[in-house]
Amino acid sequence: xxxxxxxxxxxxxxxxxxxxxxxxxxxxxxxxxxxxxxxxxxxxxxxxxxxxxxxxxxxxxxxxxxxxxxxxxxxxxxxxxxxxxxxxxxxxxxxxxxxxxxxxxxxxxxxxxxxxxxxxxxxxxxxxxxxxxxxxxxxxxxxxxxxxxxxxxxxxxxxxxxxxxxxxxxxxxxxxxxxxxxxxxxxxxxxxxxxxxxxxxxxxxxxxxxxxxxxxxxxxxxxxxxxxxxxxxxxxxxxxxxxxxxxxxxxxxxxxxxxxxxxxxxxxxxxxxxxxxxxxxxxxxxxxxxxxxxxxxxxxxxxxxxxxxxxxxxxxxxxxxxxxxxxxxxxxxxxxxxxxxxxxxxxxxxxxxxxxxxxxxxxxxxxxxxxxxxxxxxxxxxxxxxxxxxxxxxxxxxxxxxxxxxxxxxxxxxxxxxxxxxxxxxxxxxxxxxxxxxxxxxxxxxxxxxxxxxxxxxxxxxxxxxxxxxxxxxxxxxxxxxxxxxxxxxxxxxxxxxx
Amino acid sequence: xxxxxxxxxxxxxxxxxxxxxxxxxxxxxxxxxxxxxxxxxxxxxxxxxxxxxxxxxxxxxxxxxxxxxxxxxxxxxxxxxxxxxxxxxxxxxxxxxxxxxxxxxxxxxxxx
Numbered sequence: 001x002x003x004x005x006x007x008x009x010x011x012x013x014x015x016x017x018x019x020x021x022x023x024x025x026x027x028x029x030x031x032x033x034x035x036x037x038x039x040x041x042x043x044x045x046x047x048x049x050x051x052x053x054x055x056x057x058x059x060x061x062x063x064x065x066x067x068x069x070x071x072x073x074x075x076x077x078x079x080x081x082x083x084x085x086x087x088x089x090x091x092x093x094x095x096x097x098x099x100x101x102x103x104x105x106x107x108x109x110x111x112x113x114x115x116x117x118x119x120x121x122x123x124x125x126x127x128x129x130x131x132x133x134x135x136x137x138x139x140x141x142x143x144x145x146x147x148x149x150x151x152x153x154x155x156x157x158x159x160x161x162x163x164x165x166x167x168x169x170x171x172x173x174x175x176x177x178x179x180x181x182x183x184x185x186x187x188x189x190x191x192x193x194x195x196x197x198x199x200x201x202x203x204x205x206x207x208x209x210x211x212x213x214x215x216x217x218x219x220x221x222x223x224x225x226x227x228x229x230x231x232x233x234x235x236x237x238x239x240x241x242x243x244x245x246x247x248x249x250x251x252x253x254x255x256x257x258x259x260x261x262x263x264x265x266x267x268x269x270x271x272x273x274x275x276x277x278x279x280x281x282x283x284x285x286x287x288x289x290x291x292x293x294x295x296x297x298x299x300x301x302x303x304x305x306x307x308x309x310x311x312x313x314x315x316x317x318x319x320x321x322x323x324x325x326x327x328x329x330x331x332x333x334x335x336x337x338x339x340x341x342x343x344x345x346x347x348x349x350x351x352x353x354x355x356x357x358x359x360x361x362x363x364x365x366x367x368x369x370x371x372x373x374x375x376x377x378x379x380x381x382x383x384x385x386x387x388x389x390x391x392x393x394x395x396x397x398x399x400x401x402x403x404x405x406x407x408x409x410x411x412x413x414x415x416x417x418x419x420x421x422x423x424x425x426x427x428x429x430x431x432x433x434x435x436x437x438x439x440x441x442x443x444x445x446x447x448x449x450x451x452x453x454x455x456x457x458x459x460x461x462x463x464x465x466x467x468x469x470x471x472x473x474x475x476x477x478x479x480x481x482x483x484x485x486x487x488x489x490x491x492x493x494x495x496x497x498x499x
Numbered sequence: 500x501x502x503x504x505x506x507x508x509x510x511x512x513x514x515x516x517x518x519x520x521x522x523x524x525x526x527x528x529x530x531x532x533x534x535x536x537x538x539x540x541x542x543x544x545x546x547x548x549x550x551x552x553x554x555x556x557x558x559x560x561x562x563x564x565x566x567x568x569x570x571x572x573x574x575x576x577x578x579x580x581x582x583x584x585x586x587x588x589x590x591x592x593x594x595x596x597x598x599x600x601x602x603x604x605x606x607x608x609x610x611x
Contacts, residue, residue: 130572137579144586153597154608160590164526167583168517171533174576175510178537181569182544231609 004059011118022107029110030097037093044082051079058497067191073127076479091453096239116142147236158235165228173215190494220253223282233301238345246338263490279313287417322398329391336376339457343373360432368451372458381419387464510536534580545569
């Protein structure tokens with residue numbers, strides 16, 4: 001329990017420390033970032049073991065009673081997300097050490113990176129809905145900055161569009177929080193769940209649910225709100241794209257959405273239907289749009305939207321099996337999409353282009369990038385025995401088990417579409433003749449510090465199927481499912497931990 | 500009730516500004532207006548008729564106090580709004596350097 005605040009202290013403290021000394025002491029910024037993110041990963045593993053033993057950790061900030069203070073709550077869902085997210089953040093931080101050397105003022109990158117990490121961990125551990133909003137904003141604002149970090153015209157355009165849409169979404173979330181506060185007179189999520197349960201269903205809750213769907217749906221890039229994502233993900237530096245797609249969208253979109261809708265509002269048939277519709281829409285629209293893309297990062301961005309669609313669809317079905325599938329797919333997608341974005345950064349670095357019509361012979365030029373990229377692409381297409389196959393299989397089985405075979409059929413078809421556009425886009429790039437490779441700009445090597453994270457991510461996305469076996473992460477995943485499936489039991493569990 | 504409706508009007512003005520205006524400076528102003536509308540709404544939620552500040556003192560009878568929590572919350576959101584506005588304005592300056600225009604419809608290198 002005493003470890004929980006360090007998830008915030010370390011990244012936020014390091015962000016300010018790097019801002020202070022990063023400019024003066026050479027390489028202190030990357031060193032501190034590597035130390036900070038690795039210790040965050042270790043701490044999140046320790047917290048996960050502790051959550052497995054104790055079921056929930058509640059840290060009462062300033063020793064206030066839970067309903068009045070701003071507690072930090074780590075239950076199995078948060079612990080599962082913490083482990084996933086902090087592992088990936090550590091690998092991305094390692095990768096970015098060599099990648100960002102091409103920019104001036106690297107310490108600014110690391111400062112913003114650590115601020116973003118602090119925001120992400122804050123969203124995961126907070127038990128207070130307004131604090132959730134503040135951390136969402138910290139994550140988002142550092143994200144707007146990081147997208148524009150390369151200071152080219154495209155990056156500013158992408159950053160401006162992302163910032164405008166993200167801010168409007170945040171304002172809707174804040175309006176929702178204001179209405180919820182006036183209705184329940186509390187900002188504590190567990191207390192709010194209790195009050196809402198005692199007051200019963202009402203029109204206000206439906207209105208607030210719509211506001212949250214707009215706000216968090218935009219942060220999760222669900223289909224009608226997805227316009228910002230291809231801009232931001234394709235223009236940002238590669239580690240930032242990997243962070244946005246692998247971590248930020250999952251945490252500030254999917255996690256916040258599921259926490260509020262399952263644990264605070266309680267899942268109703270209406271919300272479930274809306275989530276299913278949004279999920280199916282994102283799956284289909286994004287995978288059709290992905291066909292026309294010639295920019296490799298834009299392709300990955302559209303495929304992110306479509307895979308988030310799978311997760312939200314499975315959350316919308318809301319049976320234990322489908323929630324299990326959603327969380328497992330979330331884990332897999334974080335792993336292989338972070339991997340693919342890191343690959344695209346390495347490809348851009350060696351070939352000097354992101355255009356799929358010009359990239360040729362990645363496999364023969366840079367075998368590490370080629371093989372890890374193929375692993376990631378096969379996993380996202382759902383090839384057995386890679387992780388992506390099992391999570392999609394579970395989601396499809398859950399659709400059939402919930403007596404919605406049409407959804408299962410859509411999930412299978414979109415999986416085939418995914419295979420088709422990845423095959424179309426990546427086959428020439430990976431296996432094509434190396435002679436045609438574009439040579440504009442200085443060609444740089446893929447360094448060891450960039451290769452290691454890619455290899456680790458590739459290995460993780462192969463072995464993530466181990467999560468399905470007993471005596472592994474399975475227990476954590478199952479507990480996380482029961483947190484979401486239990487709905488408003490969340491309140492009782494949080495207050496039970498205080499006694 | 501009227502005051503809440505006026506809040507809604509203010510919010511709608513801001514939303515209209517964001518959605519319909521082509522000049523990016525006007526879009527930023529629109530975002531500011533929306534933020535102020537929500538902040539005002541939040542403050543109004545804590546308002547109590549003839550309430551006073553909730554400070555305890557020995558010789559005072561406290562009958563009706565305003566809710567202090569929205570004020571603390573709005574203070575935070577004002578700071579967040581300030582930083583977002585600052586960010587947007589600085590990006591707008593750099594966009595003007597790169598594109599030579601504030602017209603959002605002409606800033607469209609990225610398509611597809």
